[in-house]
Amino acid sequence: MTADRAVETLSYPAPATALDLVERGLERGALVTLFGTCTVEYEGRAASSLGPGDRHVMLKPDGAALVHTDEGQQPVNWQPPGCDHAVALADDALVVTSDRSTPDEHLEVTFETVTHAAAFDGTDPEDLALTGTEADLKDRILEDPALVEAGFTPLATERETPAGAVDIYGEDDAGRTVVVELKRRRVGPDAVGQLDRYVGALRRDLHADTDVRGILVAPSVTDRARQLLAEKGLEFVAVEPPGR
Amino acid sequence: MTADRAVETLSYPAPATALDLVERGLERGALVTLFGTCTVEYEGRAASSLGPGDRHVMLKPDGAALVHTDEGQQPVNWQPPGCDHAVALADDALVVTSDRSTPDEHLEVTFETVTHAAAFDGTDPEDLALTGTEADLKDRILEDPALVEAGFTPLATERETPAGAVDIYGEDDAGRTVVVELKRRRVGPDAVGQLDRYVGALRRDLHADTDVRGILVAPSVTDRARQLLAEKGLEFVAVEPPGR
DNA sequence: TTCTTCATCTCGAAA
DNA sequence: TTTCGAGGTGAAGAA
Numbered sequence: 001m002t003a004d005r006a007v008e009t010l011s012y013p014a015p016a017t018a019l020d021l022v023e024r025g026l027e028r029g030a031l032v033t034l035f036g037t038c039t040v041e042y043e044g045r046a047a048s049s050l051g052p053g054d055r056h057v058m059l060k061p062d063g064a065a066l067v068h069t070d071e072g073q074q075p076v077n078w079q080p081p082g083c084d085h086a087v088a089l090a091d092d093a094l095v096v097t098s099d100r101s102t103p104d105e106h107l108e109v110t111f112e113t114v115t116h117a118a119a120f121d122g123t124d125p126e127d128l129a130l131t132g133t134e135a136d137l138k139d140r141i142l143e144d145p146a147l148v149e150a151g152f153t154p155l156a157t158e159r160e161t162p163a164g165a166v167d168i169y170g171e172d173d174a175g176r177t178v179v180v181e182l183k184r185r186r187v188g189p190d191a192v193g194q195l196d197r198y199v200g201a202l203r204r205d206l207h208a209d210t211d212v213r214g215i216l217v218a219p220s221v222t223d224r225a226r227q228l229l230a231e232k233g234l235e236f237v238a239v240e241p242p243g244r
Numbered sequence: 245m246t247a248d249r250a251v252e253t254l255s256y257p258a259p260a261t262a263l264d265l266v267e268r269g270l271e272r273g274a275l276v277t278l279f280g281t282c283t284v285e286y287e288g289r290a291a292s293s294l295g296p297g298d299r300h301v302m303l304k305p306d307g308a309a310l311v312h313t314d315e316g317q318q319p320v321n322w323q324p325p326g327c328d329h330a331v332a333l334a335d336d337a338l339v340v341t342s343d344r345s346t347p348d349e350h351l352e353v354t355f356e357t358v359t360h361a362a363a364f365d366g367t368d369p370e371d372l373a374l375t376g377t378e379a380d381l382k383d384r385i386l387e388d389p390a391l392v393e394a395g396f397t398p399l400a401t402e403r404e405t406p407a408g409a410v411d412i413y414g415e416d417d418a419g420r421t422v423v424v425e426l427k428r429r430r431v432g433p434d435a436v437g438q439l440d441r442y443v444g445a446l447r448r449d450l451h452a453d454t455d456v457r458g459i460l461v462a463p464s465v466t467d468r469a470r471q472l473l474a475e476k477g478l479e480f481v482a483v484e485p486p487g488r
Numbered sequence: 489t490t491c492t493t494c495a496t497c498t499c500g501a502a503a
Numbered sequence: 504t505t506t507c508g509a510g511g512t513g514a515a516g517a518a
Contacts, residue, residue: 080513128320
């Protein structure tokens with residue numbers, strides 16, 4: 001990048017002109033965007049084809065590629081970070097490709113018209129500070145175990161079992177083993193199945209005379225999940241994640 | 245939009261000038277992008293804060309908002325479709341907000357410097373044609389049920405049970421009920437739990453003398469999932485999804 | 489690398 | 504509207 005120009009743009013460029021901007025942008029580690037009429041082909045874990053339309057393409061210096069239409073939060077096509085971007089001319093069309101291996105994946109965007117091209121140079125030193133996650137809910141429970149039930153004593157977090165790591169492992173006031181599974185939001189049947197796997201694994205792992213209780217801690221449960229909890233002999237306690 | 249200008253751009257605009265472009269762009273249903281130094285605050289299902297840095301902001305006419313850094317496939321902050329975008333000036337800073345209710349969510353991007361602003365007008369009449377999905381795998385099995393096992397007869401798809409809909413419901417050559425759960429990729433313990441829920445629900449639903457087999461059909465399984473299958477008395481058959 | 493689980497998951501379909 | 508499961512899920516942390 002040049003020190004005095006953090007952005008370089010072109011409107012209605014000739015394909016060769018756009019090619020030059022994109023090539024130089026990728027070369028210097030800029031974030032490159034294109035808007036125009038294009039088709040998109042993808043082949044890799046699956047395969048897709050997208051006919052002509054106006055879309056926004058973003059090529060990131062870390063190798064990520066995103067193709068956005070004017071609708072939806074998710075890109076219509078993409079490539080994850082670590083891909084190699086390339087740009088070329090084919091029959092007067094600008095062709096952008098992004099490839100990777102393991103797994104082999106190929107994305108190809110062919111612009112019949114480039115409406116706009118840009119290369120942005122910038123830095124972002126900041127990390128996102130996020131609250132209200134499952135980790136925050138765990139901290140809240142550990143600070144005040146009575147939120148689960150009076151007399152509950154946490155003994156370990158992320159305790160390993162043959163079925164995976166338990167969110168909070170502890171015991172109740174009668175000395176019975178307690179497995180707590182945490183969810184930051186309303187839960188369905190999948191979370192019950194997860195808790196049941198941990199409880200089952202611990203029942204097999206510990207001595208046969210050990211009683212194991214399973215408690216699902218979340219803001220709320222669906223009807224089907226509640227029924228499943230009853231069938232499996234598991235419990236539910238309503239707790240909101242902190243941080244609003 | 246004007247018929248002869250499908251894109252409108254500004255480089256290093258004064259805040260008031262950028263405000264004007266963004267307001268008009270949102271008004272006419274254009275896709276609006278901004279690049280510059282900004283801070284981002286979010287509050288809703290969770291809450292987050294992001295200090296100053298250079299980011300790319302995209303406002304879609306359907307109400308989606310995306311904030312991208314130069315790294316990662318996922319936006320660092322976002323708002324789903326259906327939100328109301330607004331833009332304003334505050335102390336000579338350009339402030340972009342995006343709000344929705346149910347749930348109440350608020351996103352606020354404050355630009356200390358706007359490097360670039362653009363409004364794109366376009367249309368996208370095409371739908372993505374995707375192959376290699378679970379639906380394609382289902383079609384493949386229905387065309388050739390012997391891929392599951394010789395003598396397997398599909399009787400229904402999406403058959404409802406108290407635990408949810410079964411991918412393929414059928415019977416084997418001995419007349420036993422068979423529940424097939426399909427996955428387009430290598431499966432872990434979660435898929436086994438899902439199949440087990442369906443099998444359990446059907447065992448309760450059908451007469452007690454009915455034997456119910458559960459078969460997981462996927463390209464491959466993890467070790468832990470295979471062990472879980474054995475514990476639950478469930479089966480696995482390796483089948484690749486078609487397409488490619 | 490693979491495995492496992494979380495996610496402001498998103499998205500679509502069905503009830 | 505809520506519920507449920509798929510997704511080219513992505514991303515993080517651990518083995």
